[in-house]
Amino acid sequence: MSETSPLFDLDPSLLDDSLDCVHCGLCLSACPTYRITGRENSSPRGRIYLIRGAAEGKIELGGVVAEELGLCLGCRACESECPSGVEYGAMLEKGRAAIADAGLRKGWAYRLEGFALRRIVAFPRRLHAAFSLLGLAQRLGMDRVAGLLLPFVDYARGLLPRVPRAAARRRLPAFTPAQGERRGRVALLEGCVMAELFGDVNRATVRVLARNGYDVVVPEGQGCCGALHAHAGDLSTSRRLATKNVEAFALPGGEPVDAVVSNSAGCGAALGETDQWLPGRGEELARQARDVCEWLDEVGLRAPSGSLAARVCYDDPCHLVHAQGISSAPRRLLSAIPGLELVAHADAESCCGAAGTYNLLQREMSQRVLEPKLDALAAADPDWIATGNPGCMLQIEAGVRARGMAARVVHPVELLDRAYAGSAPGES
Amino acid sequence: MSEPPLTFSGSPAILIERLIAVVGEDHCLSRPEELFTYGCDGLTLDAHRPSVVVLPKSSQEVAAAVAICRELGCPFVPRGAGTGLSGGATPLFGAVVICCSRMGEILEIDAENRIAVVQPGVVNAHLSRAVADLGLFYAPDPSSQQACTIGGNVAENSGGPHTLKYGTTTNHVLAVEMVLPDASTVRLGSPTGFSPGYDLVGAVVGSEGTLGIVTEITVRLMAIPEAVETILAIFDDVPSACRLVGGIIRSGMVPAALEVVDQRTIRAVEASVYAAGLPTEAGAVLIIELDGAACEMEGQLARIRALAENEGVRDLRIAENAEERTLFWRARKGAFGAMGRLAPDLYVHDAVVPRASLPEVLEEICAIGDRYSLKLSNVFHAGDGNLHPNISFDRRDPDELARVLAAGREMLELCVRVGGVLTGEHGVGTEKRDYMGMLFSPDDLDAMRRLRDAFNPDGLCNPGKLIPTTRACMESNPKARGYDEVPLE
Numbered sequence: 001m002s003e004t005s006p007l008f009d010l011d012p013s014l015l016d017d018s019l020d021c022v023h024c025g026l027c028l029s030a031c032p033t034y035r036i037t038g039r040e041n042s043s044p045r046g047r048i049y050l051i052r053g054a055a056e057g058k059i060e061l062g063g064v065v066a067e068e069l070g071l072c073l074g075c076r077a078c079e080s081e082c083p084s085g086v087e088y089g090a091m092l093e094k095g096r097a098a099i100a101d102a103g104l105r106k107g108w109a110y111r112l113e114g115f116a117l118r119r120i121v122a123f124p125r126r127l128h129a130a131f132s133l134l135g136l137a138q139r140l141g142m143d144r145v146a147g148l149l150l151p152f153v154d155y156a157r158g159l160l161p162r163v164p165r166a167a168a169r170r171r172l173p174a175f176t177p178a179q180g181e182r183r184g185r186v187a188l189l190e191g192c193v194m195a196e197l198f199g200d201v202n203r204a205t206v207r208v209l210a211r212n213g214y215d216v217v218v219p220e221g222q223g224c225c226g227a228l229h230a231h232a233g234d235l236s237t238s239r240r241l242a243t244k245n246v247e248a249f250a251l252p253g254g255e256p257v258d259a260v261v262s263n264s265a266g267c268g269a270a271l272g273e274t275d276q277w278l279p280g281r282g283e284e285l286a287r288q289a290r291d292v293c294e295w296l297d298e299v300g301l302r303a304p305s306g307s308l309a310a311r312v313c314y315d316d317p318c319h320l321v322h323a324q325g326i327s328s329a330p331r332r333l334l335s336a337i338p339g340l341e342l343v344a345h346a347d348a349e350s351c352c353g354a355a356g357t358y359n360l361l362q363r364e365m366s367q368r369v370l371e372p373k374l375d376a377l378a379a380a381d382p383d384w385i386a387t388g389n390p391g392c393m394l395q396i397e398a399g400v401r402a403r404g405m406a407a408r409v410v411h412p413v414e415l416l417d418r419a420y421a422g423s424a425p426g427e428s
Numbered sequence: 429m430s431e432p433p434l435t436f437s438g439s440p441a442i443l444i445e446r447l448i449a450v451v452g453e454d455h456c457l458s459r460p461e462e463l464f465t466y467g468c469d470g471l472t473l474d475a476h477r478p479s480v481v482v483l484p485k486s487s488q489e490v491a492a493a494v495a496i497c498r499e500l501g502c503p504f505v506p507r508g509a510g511t512g513l514s515g516g517a518t519p520l521f522g523a524v525v526i527c528c529s530r531m532g533e534i535l536e537i538d539a540e541n542r543i544a545v546v547q548p549g550v551v552n553a554h555l556s557r558a559v560a561d562l563g564l565f566y567a568p569d570p571s572s573q574q575a576c577t578i579g580g581n582v583a584e585n586s587g588g589p590h591t592l593k594y595g596t597t598t599n600h601v602l603a604v605e606m607v608l609p610d611a612s613t614v615r616l617g618s619p620t621g622f623s624p625g626y627d628l629v630g631a632v633v634g635s636e637g638t639l640g641i642v643t644e645i646t647v648r649l650m651a652i653p654e655a656v657e658t659i660l661a662i663f664d665d666v667p668s669a670c671r672l673v674g675g676i677i678r679s680g681m682v683p684a685a686l687e688v689v690d691q692r693t694i695r696a697v698e699a700s701v702y703a704a705g706l707p708t709e710a711g712a713v714l715i716i717e718l719d720g721a722a723c724e725m726e727g728q729l730a731r732i733r734a735l736a737e738n739e740g741v742r743d744l745r746i747a748e749n750a751e752e753r754t755l756f757w758r759a760r761k762g763a764f765g766a767m768g769r770l771a772p773d774l775y776v777h778d779a780v781v782p783r784a785s786l787p788e789v790l791e792e793i794c795a796i797g798d799r800y801s802l803k804l805s806n807v808f809h810a811g812d813g814n815l816h817p818n819i820s821f822d823r824r825d826p827d828e829l830a831r832v833l834a835a836g837r838e839m840l841e842l843c844v845r846v847g848g849v850l851t852g853e854h855g856v857g858t859e860k861r862d863y864m865g866m867l868f869s870p871d872d873l874d875a876m877r878r879l880r881d882a883f884n885p886d887g888l889c890n891p892g893k894l895i896p897t898t899r900a901c902m903e904s905n906p907k908a909r910g911y912d913e914v915p916l917e
Contacts, residue, residue, distance in 0.1 A: 019772035019822075020768055020769075020772070021768060022764070022765060022767060022768035022772075022773065022774040023468075023470055023472045024470060024511065024572065024764050024765035024768070025470060025509055025510060025511040025572060025575045025576070026572065026574055026575050026762065026765050027575070028509055028511075028575040029509075029551050029553075029554075029574055029575050030574075034529075037483075037530075038483050038527065038529030038530035038532070038549065039457065039462075039483065039529075040465040040466055040510060040527075041457070041461070041462050041465040046465040049464070049465050050461060050464070050465060053461070053464055058464070059460065059461045059464050060460075060461065063459065063461060064459050064460075064461035064462050065461055079701075080701060081574070081701070082700075082701065082765065083696075083697065083700045083701065083702050083762035083763070083764070083765030083766035083768070084700070084765050084766060084767075084768025084769055085699070085700055085701070085768070085769055086768070
């Protein structure tokens with residue numbers, strides 16, 4: 001046994017986690033950064049080996065280890081291939097937390113990210129104000145001016161859509177009654193980016209759930225799920241945010257709900273893993289968490305009778321397919337829309353490179369990861385690209401526009417909503 | 429290890445600078461933590477830090493890197509995806525790792541001649557996927573096929589479940605381009621499959637990277653069979669499953685695969701993402717795959733059923749469709765990795781015995797495992813007599829580790845005693861190098877050494893692998909001096 005004396009404070013469970021890996025390598029070709037670089041240290045197996053080496057005190061935690069954990073997309077495609085059941089995503093978060101705690105997460109971009117996540121994203125009102133400011137800047141053309149001065153701003157500008165007008169960014173109604181025969185009651189997580197940039201998706205989600213016979217409650221006091229913070233290694237903020245959501249979603253409106261629904265794969269994965277962040281207290285929320293597509297598929301979709309003649313590619317968000325193992329439910333829902341043709345494209349399950357804040361922090365790799373996705377989508381040539389996560393929607397939309405492709409990016413529930421809108425009122 | 433400690437005398441800085449000039453800074457790794465991850469392949473027990481890792485993109489870059497190593501007198505070792513299980517890619521003596529993972533292009537697919545030309549870094553499964561629309565596939569299918577490279581398969585002469593009918597890698601490689609240890613590039617063999625004179629391709633396939641670095645491979649493609657049937661024969665114990673294997677082979681049928689999976693393995697796999705609904709209460713499952721003309725299937729199935737009933741089969745389950753078949757095979761191929769659920773480390777053994785001795789050998793192997801109080805599981809290519817006793821353990825327990833190694837040695841001795849050999853498909857590498865004397869006489873080994881020296885006279889190419897090196901022969905080969913084994917742990 002090699003006696004070890006780590007040079008830093010590591011979550012002791014990290015070493016135990018790393019021992020789940022027997023180094024078989026089946027994860028390698030599933031990893032986007034390995035596929036691009038061919039480097040062992042940029043592969044899941046290599047990163048686990050680095051974590052183990054650091055935990056055993058054989059190598060330094062900074063330098064290469066910090067870089068490689070930073071270069072990881074956190075897409076967790078490796079988990080879908082791992083026969084040994086290594087919980088890579090959790091290891092990545094703990095590893096990043098150790099690096100952040102040791103003051104080894106360096107550079108202005110990381111500092112800015114930390115500030116934004118801790119001081120703005122974690123507070124719904126501040127986030128709303130920040131987007132209002134951004135929207136104003138966009139309308140005044142100030143973002144373009146700033147982009148001319150700062151290349152980073154120019155790049156970020158390309159990823160962000162125009163901030164919708166205030167009306168689209170209003171809070172959702174606290175209660176929306178079920179339509180038709182009532183089947184139950186669900187709570188909805190509004191999300192932060194979803195609420196600010198994709199208010200229409202949120203509204204479509206409420207309508208589709210109501211149309212399927214569910215009362216939809218949007219509890220007060222809910223906030224960011226904390227996924228972005230965890231990915232950035234700020235686990236204490238994640239736990240704080242998760243605690244708030246546990247409170248907000250326990251008996252919302254004084255009545256139990258059948259499920260806590262999210263329409264954002266990243267948030268849904270975080271809700272589903274609340275028990276890992278908050279052992280005991282988080283278990284109920286984790287048990288109730290459902291992605292909107294998963295829920296509709298589970299309870300049985302009320303088939304829309306309105307048709308939607310369009311070719312659609314469904315692209316799997318990593319945090320839906322790899323983190324939650326959900327891939328057929330959204331496809332089944334889309335296939336239920338009369339007239340809609342679901343078109344397969346290559347590697348639908350591989351990451352688009354958005355990965356939370358990754359596309360801002362690791363620009364070059366993010367773009368290299370996106371390219372094959374765009375090639376596959378261009379070859380399939382759909383009218384719509386459906387995907388259920390705001391980060392992926394922004395990233396793919398930006399890529400599609402940059403290439404001048406005609407396809408537009410939507411959330412699967414938006415297509416369901418359109419199909420229902422084409423149904424006669426009251427019919428479903 | 430029997431090598432005397434010798435030290436690489438050159439300047440690492442010059443080595444790095446010159447290699448960067450060939451492959452570029454991004455593809456030349458030299459920081460200690462980067463080198464750390466290249467210390468081992470799938471055999472993690474024996475890790476050694478390389479001096480540098482280079483990731484060339486072309487044959488020319490490989491040749492240039494080899495030329496630099498040779499000029500500076502630094503050993504070098506080829507690597508693919510690092511999924512090998514015998515330490516073939518482990519860099520002994522502070523070798524430079526020449527990693528072909530970026531050489532992943534399929535250069536040519538020729539459906540009419542049923543060949544493909546690939547770079548060594550092409551992932552095995554990707555080739556079959558690329559030619560599937562043409563009704564073709566690449567037959568060798570090691571369990572790591574979703575990650576391992578064809579270059580690595582050539583080095584190790586990899587097999588896989590379908591070896592029974594289709595043969596190993598050597599039966600599918602028609603020609604190679606390789607960079608010899610003197611940095612010259614040669615082409616061996618012919619895409620026609622016929623090559624007058626010595627069978628040099630035959631010598632290269634399975635040479636474990638000791639003869640040079642293969643930079644382009646022309647492989648045979650096979651036609652996807654018209655019909656495939658995959659059957660699970662469920663038994664109470666492993667020996668009964670082995671007896672059915674004997675019965676099927678005696679009958680004259682040639683199934684595509686005959687794989688035995690024992691209970692411990694089934695349970696580990698069924699707990700994983702590769703769960704396929706295998707019966708966790710069964711003592712053993714024999715996976716039987718038949719392929720060929722559709723009209724043959726019914727008759728063969730009936731014969732299998734009769735033979736299985738003779739051996740007291742509990743149940744026969746036939747895969748209902750291609751999806752279920754895929755599930756069964758993914759479960760079989762995820763078996764090694766799934767053992768990670770049992771303990772932190774896994775020792776995957778690999779030996780071949782005459783098929784007829786399978787039931788007795790298996791019982792004896794289990795007895796060895798019990799005698800050493802080890803957690804043993806068996807999943808193996810029964811049709812080929814190719815055993816994989818897997819031992820789950822924790823290397824941090826020195827006593828357990830010692831028992832693992834002692835048991836492993838006894839298992840190999842047993843296999844050799846009944847007329848078997850040391851390895852079926854994983855290679856010798858560092859793992860079994862010092863066991864070669866169990867099987868070969870000093871004269872045999874000397875003949876191998878002379879073959880190696882004909883290609884690799886300086887001994888710089890993947891030193892310390894395959895052939896046991898005695899102090900005496902190191903001394904008789906002074907050129908081989910100048911490197912140090914740099915243990916990591």
